[in-house]
Amino acid sequence: MQNLNVAIEYIKSEEYLSWVVSNLKWCEHGSDLIDYFDYEGLEEEYANSNERKIIVKRYIQSRIREILKEFKEEQQELLYRTIYSNSKPNEYDFYGHFWSSREDTNPCVEQDFNEEYLLTCAFVPEIIDWVETLKSRMDFLYGKKEKEYYLKKCKIKLINIEKIN
Numbered sequence: 001m002q003n004l005n006v007a008i009e010y011i012k013s014e015e016y017l018s019w020v021v022s023n024l025k026w027c028e029h030g031s032d033l034i035d036y037f038d039y040e041g042l043e044e045e046y047a048n049s050n051e052r053k054i055i056v057k058r059y060i061q062s063r064i065r066e067i068l069k070e071f072k073e074e075q076q077e078l079l080y081r082t083i084y085s086n087s088k089p090n091e092y093d094f095y096g097h098f099w100s101s102r103e104d105t106n107p108c109v110e111q112d113f114n115e116e117y118l119l120t121c122a123f124v125p126e127i128i129d130w131v132e133t134l135k136s137r138m139d140f141l142y143g144k145k146e147k148e149y150y151l152k153k154c155k156i157k158l159i160n161i162e163k164i165n
Contacts, residue, residue, distance in 0.1 A: 030141075031140055135150075
């Protein structure tokens with residue numbers, strides 16, 4: 001899993017740390033950095049102080065250890081994604097980047113006029129974008145709960161398509 005090791009080094013890097021501190025987010029689609037400071041009982045002003053970078057660096061170092069432990073505990077074999085569609089999805093296509101090791105995943109956008117489907121694919125390390133996966137897992141509010149894997153933009157073979165509603 002060389003790609004995972006490279007991704008870990010990036011997450012530990014000054015480049016990623018600086019991105020988080022300047023954008024006030026863990027990842028593009030994630031929660032605000034301020035949420036972490038509020039939860040930890042730190043003042044919002046402290047989150048915007050010179051100490052912010054030191055605190056965020058400590059969080060990143062601690063969280064990366066937790067994430068690696070989560071990967072081992074999950075023992076990924078299957079990934080899941082729930083979508084809404086007007087028709088049954090094809091068995092081979094691109095169905096978005098965000099998948100989960102949790103079967104009880106939620107679709108990102110609910111549309112009342114479509115049907116809901118739970119898609120299942122095999123876990124294949126080569127189709128995982130490990131940097132984006134780790135960034136998503138870093139997110140303070142959603143990283144642990146969603147257990148996301150960020151798939152590269154490629155068609156994948158579904159091994160199960162289950163209509164939910």
